[in-house]
Amino acid sequence: MHLIMTDQIIITPRGRPKQRPHWWWNAVNGWLLILPAAALLVAFTHYPIVATIRHSLFLVRRNGTEVFVGLDNYRAMFDDATFWKALINNFWFALGTVPASMALALLMALWVNRNMRGRGFLRLAFFTPTVLPMIAVANIWLFFYTPDYGLLDQLRGLFGLPGWNWLGDPSTVMGCLIVMVIWKEAGFFMIFYLAALQQLSPDLEEAAAVEGASRWYTFRRITFPLLMPTTLFVAINAVINSFKLVDHLVIMTKGGPSNASSLLLYYIYEVAFTFQDSAYASTLTVVLLVVLSTLALVKFGYLDRRIHYQ
Amino acid sequence: MRSYARTMFVGALATIVLMPRMAAAVDLTMYYPVAVGGPVTKLVDDMVGRFEKEYPDIKVTAVYAGNYTDTMTKAMTAMKGGQPPQLSVLLSTDVFTLIDENAIVPLDDLVADKAWFKEFYPAFMANGQIDGKTWSIPFQRSTIVLFWNKDAFKEAGLDPEGAPASWDEMVAMGKKLIKKDASGNVARWGIEIPTTGYAYWMLQALAVENGQRLMNDAGNEVFLTAPKTVAALDYWVDLSRKDAVMPTGTVDWATLRTDFLEGKTAMMWHTTGNLTAVKDSAKFNFGVAILPAKERRGSPTGGGSFYIFKSASPEQQKAAVKFIQWMTAPERAAEWSIKTGYVAVSPAAYETSVMQNYAREFPAAIVARDQLNYAVPELSVHENGRIYKFVNDAVQSAVTGAQKPQEALAGAQQQADRVLKAYK
Numbered sequence A: 001m002h003l004i005m006t007d008q009i010i011i012t013p014r015g016r017p018k019q020r021p022h023w024w025w026n027a028v029n030g031w032l033l034i035l036p037a038a039a040l041l042v043a044f045t046h047y048p049i050v051a052t053i054r055h056s057l058f059l060v061r062r063n064g065t066e067v068f069v070g071l072d073n074y075r076a077m078f079d080d081a082t083f084w085k086a087l088i089n090n091f092w093f094a095l096g097t098v099p100a101s102m103a104l105a106l107l108m109a110l111w112v113n114r115n116m117r118g119r120g121f122l123r124l125a126f127f128t129p130t131v132l133p134m135i136a137v138a139n140i141w142l143f144f145y146t147p148d149y150g151l152l153d154q155l156r157g158l159f160g161l162p163g164w165n166w167l168g169d170p171s172t173v174m175g176c177l178i179v180m181v182i183w184k185e186a187g188f189f190m191i192f193y194l195a196a197l198q199q200l201s202p203d204l205e206e207a208a209a210v211e212g213a214s215r216w217y218t219f220r221r222i223t224f225p226l227l228m229p230t231t232l233f234v235a236i237n238a239v240i241n242s243f244k245l246v247d248h249l250v251i252m253t254k255g256g257p258s259n260a261s262s263l264l265l266y267y268i269y270e271v272a273f274t275f276q277d278s279a280y281a282s283t284l285t286v287v288l289l290v291v292l293s294t295l296a297l298v299k300f301g302y303l304d305r306r307i308h309y310q
Numbered sequence B: 001m002r003s004y005a006r007t008m009f010v011g012a013l014a015t016i017v018l019m020p021r022m023a024a025a026v027d028l029t030m031y032y033p034v035a036v037g038g039p040v041t042k043l044v045d046d047m048v049g050r051f052e053k054e055y056p057d058i059k060v061t062a063v064y065a066g067n068y069t070d071t072m073t074k075a076m077t078a079m080k081g082g083q084p085p086q087l088s089v090l091l092s093t094d095v096f097t098l099i100d101e102n103a104i105v106p107l108d109d110l111v112a113d114k115a116w117f118k119e120f121y122p123a124f125m126a127n128g129q130i131d132g133k134t135w136s137i138p139f140q141r142s143t144i145v146l147f148w149n150k151d152a153f154k155e156a157g158l159d160p161e162g163a164p165a166s167w168d169e170m171v172a173m174g175k176k177l178i179k180k181d182a183s184g185n186v187a188r189w190g191i192e193i194p195t196t197g198y199a200y201w202m203l204q205a206l207a208v209e210n211g212q213r214l215m216n217d218a219g220n221e222v223f224l225t226a227p228k229t230v231a232a233l234d235y236w237v238d239l240s241r242k243d244a245v246m247p248t249g250t251v252d253w254a255t256l257r258t259d260f261l262e263g264k265t266a267m268m269w270h271t272t273g274n275l276t277a278v279k280d281s282a283k284f285n286f287g288v289a290i291l292p293a294k295e296r297r298g299s300p301t302g303g304g305s306f307y308i309f310k311s312a313s314p315e316q317q318k319a320a321v322k323f324i325q326w327m328t329a330p331e332r333a334a335e336w337s338i339k340t341g342y343v344a345v346s347p348a349a350y351e352t353s354v355m356q357n358y359a360r361e362f363p364a365a366i367v368a369r370d371q372l373n374y375a376v377p378e379l380s381v382h383e384n385g386r387i388y389k390f391v392n393d394a395v396q397s398a399v400t401g402a403q404k405p406q407e408a409l410a411g412a413q414q415q416a417d418r419v420l421k422a423y424k
Helices: A004-010 A023-055 A072-078 A081-112 A119-131 A134-145 A151-158 A170-199 A202-210 A215-226 A228-244 A247-252 A264-274 A278-306 B002-023 B040-054 B068-080 B092-100 B114-119 B122-128 B150-155 B167-177 B199-209 B227-241 B253-261 B272-281 B314-328 B330-340 B347-351 B353-361 B363-374 B384-399 B405-423
Strands: A058-060 A066-068 B026-032 B058-064 B087-091 B137-149 B186-192 B265-271 B286-289 B301-308
Touching (some): A058 A278, A072 A278, A081 A170, A081 A228, A081 A264, A134 A151, A134 A170, A134 A247, A170 A247, A202 A215, A215 A228, A264 A278, B026 B040, B026 B068, B026 B314, B068 B087, B087 B314, B092 B301, B092 B384, B137 B199, B137 B272, B137 B314, B137 B330, B137 B363, B150 B167, B167 B186, B167 B227, B199 B227, B199 B384, B227 B384, B227 B405, B253 B265, B272 B286, B272 B330, B272 B363, B301 B314, B314 B330, B330 B347, B330 B353, B347 B353, B384 B405
Antiparallel strands (some): A058 A066, B087 B301, B137 B265, B137 B301
16 A cells, blocks of 8 residues: 555656657557456446346346336335345444454554564464355354354353353344454454554654653554554455355354344345345345445545545 | 378277267256255265266266255256256245246156156145146155154153154153253253244144145245144244243254254254164164144155256256156165155155165154155245245244244235235
8 A cells, every 4th residue: 555656756758759649649548558447347347236226126027028117126125124134234243343353453463563482373373264264164153153062052061051042042143143253354454454563664663662652652642543544444344344244144044043144245145046036136236335335435535535644 | 091091090089089979968967955964965976877877878967056945046046147957956845936937847748658747656746736737756855754862751751662642742741851950951952843944844834733734726825824823833932932842042954963963852853854864873762753743743745856947958858857767766766765864755665675674674764754644735835935034034033032923924924925916
């Protein structure tokens, strides 16, 4: 993030002959240069978005014909309790995973940024959950949460506590999934924080030490503000991930019990592929799209201006 | 001379290159669902291998795509993507959806002699015969049976050979079978009925036993709010919430077998397809019984049947029929039943000497078949995937205490009515 800025001055047209190509030649050149990227973007991002929005206004009959129904799908969606359940779940899921995994990531990064023995091993250990595929992780944690003879209940058993049906009870299932995802995500975000910490000039910290600032004060007034660009980047990614991560649901709960752990994207999958209702799935996708683009707008339109980039 | 040598060379080369192609004239892709423990994929691969040896001009590729729902999802998605399989084993109840999607062909015109259809148990054919046409051939078929741990029964002072015959008896026995550890926590439950995966199936069993069917023949109406359906769910919920013989919360379909094998529950309701897997790893004596009765005995049939896809070429469809006939022949059906626990699909399979010997030394093997006398077709309507979700959600809401059974089922009925309206 910090490296890109420096190169831009070099490309001044100093040594060139005076007569310039026509102004439009520059424009054509420019367009040609972005053409490959633009073509891919249009084909795989913009066109699908437009097609999805269009599709959400239609109803697909079993024989394949489409009927224009206007906003009917959206009206059905507002009456669909499962949709609201999944959306609200997703809100709690984001609230549960994002701040916690970021705080943990920062804490771990600060810890393994110091000179100490076994630093490499510790970094590796923190990063390992990220490397594991989500499906494998879900299977491991499924064993932790198995009632009675799962790891967690065996630990409870040592204290004479009864077994608890962690994933089979609506009151605990979401918390269980949140804990697992924090464990999985924190190591990944730690890498970003670690990279950012290593970019910080040690002069600042030394200067603060000379001035007699406490370590907490140094962190609060120097380190943390300088990490803000990273924090923003990580936050956006974490929020987007909280809408994107659904692999574990397939293994662990299938969204149950009774949709208590269903998330928006998982519900879209069910509607699109299990129910084969592509029109309604498009409608739900539009909602997901609106949520995510709102987040992106907040980042680029508001937060970016308030953050100090070095 | 040189040109002769060259011709020879080219001819030889062509022979080498073309030989295996000519041998495998027809390629078939088959999707196959796995819903139980044990080495099911190995068994199917082995049978496919033997079939290919007998019919070297047909090549079958079995693709394992997860459980029934996953496999149906994969088949539908592949079809929309333009590359459907030529045949597949899918839930026998997916027939309406497959017909609605214009995905499959009836077998009537593909077989030389329709007498073949009569070789199978009518109970298994029921789901696949609609409007006088036969759309599927049963293969991986089951009923729900009650597994009980004889050692636990003995320990609890019950007759180890006597499975519960009625609902009340099951509760009474369950209470005696509960075992608590030193700190008063339950170490062994009386009974577990799975509430994830196929909760609608278990609800149907209870409803049938209570004298209530769940759907009409046309497949466009469900009876979830009928008093006897509600009473069935009440009984199920009470097992954990009132009688405390079953754990609270959902009981997972996939780990229930392990619960039983670990002695965490003395009885379980599960598909007979798990029988051989349980037999191979149980460290205690166990028995298998038909499900207990309220008004009557009963269980829905379950499991998967062969379907042939419309988009397959005529040669492929013919080859698929050959393959299905080979797989469901009495000897193979018997072998399949012995190795998995699924019900062999034809009476002739039970006449084979290998099956008769097996049943003599292991009588549990024929319990599920005997239950066919009381069996009803599995819940099968249009928009099956959706309806199953409504029912599963209702059952889960009820067993977790989020909603009362009446309330949960009323919600599901309302949703189902809205979806099925289009098919009336």
